[in-house]
Amino acid sequence: MKSKIPHLSALGLLIFLLGSSFLTIPYNEDWPSYLGGSDRNHYSTLSQITLENVHQLKVAWSYASGDSGQIQANPIIINGVLYGVNASVQAFALNAATGKEIWRFGDPLKNWASTSRGVSYWSHEHEARILYTAGPNLWALDAKTGKPIPSFGQGGKIDLHTGLPKIAKNKFLLSNTPGTIYQDLIIMPLRLSEGEDAAPGDIRAFDVRTGKLVWTFHTIPYPGEYGYDSFPKDAYKNTYVGAANNWAGMAVDEKRGILFVPTGSAGYDFWGGNRPGSNLFANCLIALDAKTGKRLWHFQTTHHDLWDRDLPAPPNLIRVKHQGKYIDAVAQITKQGFVFLFDRTTGKALFPITEKKVSTRGLPGEMPWGTQPFPSKPAPYARQSYEISHLDVSPYAENKDELIQQLKKFKKDFYAPPSEVGTLILPGFDGGGEWGGAAADPENGIIYINSNEMAWVQKMENQAEKEKLKISNAKRLYQNYCQNCHGAELQGNSLSGYPSLVDIFKRRDKVFLKQIIQQGKGMMPGFTQLKNNEIESILSFLGNEDKQEISSQNTTAKAKIPYRMAGYNKFLDAQGRPGIKPPWGTLNAIDMNTGEYLWKIPLGEDLELAKKGIKNTGIENYGGPLITANGILFIAATKDGKFRAFETKTGKLIWETYLPAAGFATPSTYMAEGKQYIVIACGGTKLGTPKNNQYIAFALP
Numbered sequence: 001m002k003s004k005i006p007h008l009s010a011l012g013l014l015i016f017l018l019g020s021s022f023l024t025i026p027y028n029e030d031w032p033s034y035l036g037g038s039d040r041n042h043y044s045t046l047s048q049i050t051l052e053n054v055h056q057l058k059v060a061w062s063y064a065s066g067d068s069g070q071i072q073a074n075p076i077i078i079n080g081v082l083y084g085v086n087a088s089v090q091a092f093a094l095n096a097a098t099g100k101e102i103w104r105f106g107d108p109l110k111n112w113a114s115t116s117r118g119v120s121y122w123s124h125e126h127e128a129r130i131l132y133t134a135g136p137n138l139w140a141l142d143a144k145t146g147k148p149i150p151s152f153g154q155g156g157k158i159d160l161h162t163g164l165p166k167i168a169k170n171k172f173l174l175s176n177t178p179g180t181i182y183q184d185l186i187i188m189p190l191r192l193s194e195g196e197d198a199a200p201g202d203i204r205a206f207d208v209r210t211g212k213l214v215w216t217f218h219t220i221p222y223p224g225e226y227g228y229d230s231f232p233k234d235a236y237k238n239t240y241v242g243a244a245n246n247w248a249g250m251a252v253d254e255k256r257g258i259l260f261v262p263t264g265s266a267g268y269d270f271w272g273g274n275r276p277g278s279n280l281f282a283n284c285l286i287a288l289d290a291k292t293g294k295r296l297w298h299f300q301t302t303h304h305d306l307w308d309r310d311l312p313a314p315p316n317l318i319r320v321k322h323q324g325k326y327i328d329a330v331a332q333i334t335k336q337g338f339v340f341l342f343d344r345t346t347g348k349a350l351f352p353i354t355e356k357k358v359s360t361r362g363l364p365g366e367m368p369w370g371t372q373p374f375p376s377k378p379a380p381y382a383r384q385s386y387e388i389s390h391l392d393v394s395p396y397a398e399n400k401d402e403l404i405q406q407l408k409k410f411k412k413d414f415y416a417p418p419s420e421v422g423t424l425i426l427p428g429f430d431g432g433g434e435w436g437g438a439a440a441d442p443e444n445g446i447i448y449i450n451s452n453e454m455a456w457v458q459k460m461e462n463q464a465e466k467e468k469l470k471i472s473n474a475k476r477l478y479q480n481y482c483q484n485c486h487g488a489e490l491q492g493n494s495l496s497g498y499p500s501l502v503d504i505f506k507r508r509d510k511v512f513l514k515q516i517i518q519q520g521k522g523m524m525p526g527f528t529q530l531k532n533n534e535i536e537s538i539l540s541f542l543g544n545e546d547k548q549e550i551s552s553q554n555t556t557a558k559a560k561i562p563y564r565m566a567g568y569n570k571f572l573d574a575q576g577r578p579g580i581k582p583p584w585g586t587l588n589a590i591d592m593n594t595g596e597y598l599w600k601i602p603l604g605e606d607l608e609l610a611k612k613g614i615k616n617t618g619i620e621n622y623g624g625p626l627i628t629a630n631g632i633l634f635i636a637a638t639k640d641g642k643f644r645a646f647e648t649k650t651g652k653l654i655w656e657t658y659l660p661a662a663g664f665a666t667p668s669t670y671m672a673e674g675k676q677y678i679v680i681a682c683g684g685t686k687l688g689t690p691k692n693n694q695y696i697a698f699a700l701p
Helices: 010-018 401-409 463-467 473-481 508-518 532-542 609-610
Strands: 059-064 077-080 082-087 091-095 101-105 120-124 126-135 137-143 157-158 181-183 187-188 201-206 214-216 251-253 259-264 286-288 295-300 316-322 324-334 338-342 351-358 371-375 423-425 437-443 447-450 456-459 459-464 562-565 583-593 595-602 626-629 633-636 641-647 653-658 668-672 675-684 689-701
Touching: 077 120, 077 668, 091 126, 181 251, 251 316, 286 626, 316 437, 324 447, 338 371, 351 668, 437 626, 459 463, 626 668
Parallel strands: none
Antiparallel strands: 059 689, 077 082, 082 091, 091 101, 120 126, 126 137, 137 157, 181 187, 187 201, 201 214, 251 259, 259 286, 286 295, 316 324, 324 338, 351 371, 423 456, 437 447, 447 583, 459 562, 583 595, 626 633, 633 641, 641 653, 668 675, 675 689
């Protein structure tokens, strides 16, 4: 987006050229919104960096943003000022040409223990605001000074529980992803619990000036609303089911006033016997009137979700040529490796979608839906579990025979219901496509998607069997809230990214651990529903101080979950690598005019295998690509810590460099003082990589 210089008086021109602390440069091109714009296309028309000179890129500046740790933020750049968020969820503003800090907001001693993907920007005449979240609060800050706007909410903030039913008042809630601005509204995504205790995922719009609630769309419909009969009649009361939330962000067609909202699964994620039905509006792409929140159309990508098939990223608003006509379309990527393409206005699918029959033989009490949607085009950009056989076991695994035997036991059918035997989930619980999203050339209809090919194992446990055992209240609490990730023996699963809790008090004190349990950390949700004595019981269990014995657990019939997943476990070999053969991460270019692939390449390297001469393995990746109109795709995202540039036409690698730490984020590009910059957040930490706190900007010499 180009900032146009208005007609100025001589004095005004002089002031403009001299600049100020807020507007420091006479000319710039911005990255004005999360992922580059409200169309979420990660796209720029800047052309100073070209295919011919990209290899000359050097570090122009770096910024140490504060506390080290995972940074997923995609910074925005407005009028020569860069706005971002650090690992401690402090917002900041920098001079975009030098990286020099202008202001920083947030409590440096308050560790919100979550990750943030950035901020939102709103302006009117001479007023400009930065809107961002820390914990459950949405803050409005003066873009020039970083100080809270007193007229917004109470002292510059509102609690995002505002407008939710009374029962959800104290439930876990935060927002990882920037809100979507439409005129004087900000529509907020929410991250909620994954369990039956989740708050409802209502989509809500707030007034940017005052913080007042303007409209609400119920994703678990109320009586009389469309979709009400797709849940049990009392589901909307939020006593035993919740979520169906948008956490990944939204896109908005500003010309038409249409808001496109992708949603996730209903909680509890993996057993839905107490929520029979298709469960609208979970797992949907919903088109809403941006001014009123009224539903225009929707499409459900997974019916009655039992596999955590959240829609993981905002959709892309693109133009395609379909049956000889140009159509303004919306493309939605998924964790399962599908791309669904619709007419933006009508919701009509531009490629036929088949409802494939699937197994309904679920766990006792479960009622899986009988069909699931499958797009005819494009083909999936990640391998599917039903395609995997013993021939697909990794040739580099030392325990290959063991992996083959494991594969024989797992269910692998298309949408195979969860089981006690175990179900192979490929693409895994993280996708396929993930929160980094797809880049797109909005005019020619080509999208670019980085994808994981990590298989996970979904194995369910019968809770009734556990209840026969006389175990302490503390142990039962640990089993219900912690064991899924950290294991029955507290040893965690480092290969799947879950830390050990053995001897945790030698590394952390009780105050810190209590804060983590209440607020969450990274992708761990906070358990705000737990009372102080329950948290103390969990801490006593972790410290091996638990003595109390009990034989049963009181809970309501509908809230009681008879089967829970045994843990988030990747299908790995003995060395911790994926148990299936490469590629383990890919980069894909798809022509959405035809639904055909232009190219597909491995993304990233397993560095240990590369040292042995085994190349092009691909690797796990988080964070999305950036593309330019003159044919360059920039992406970090990979566990190997590299930042790469590819030719968009061919997928040819044209430049790469090592970052100070892995950049699990989407880069931004902008022009400042006549120079084009590419900036990426380098926080590392995820996937066991070294942590850091830097933003790194590259430019030509």
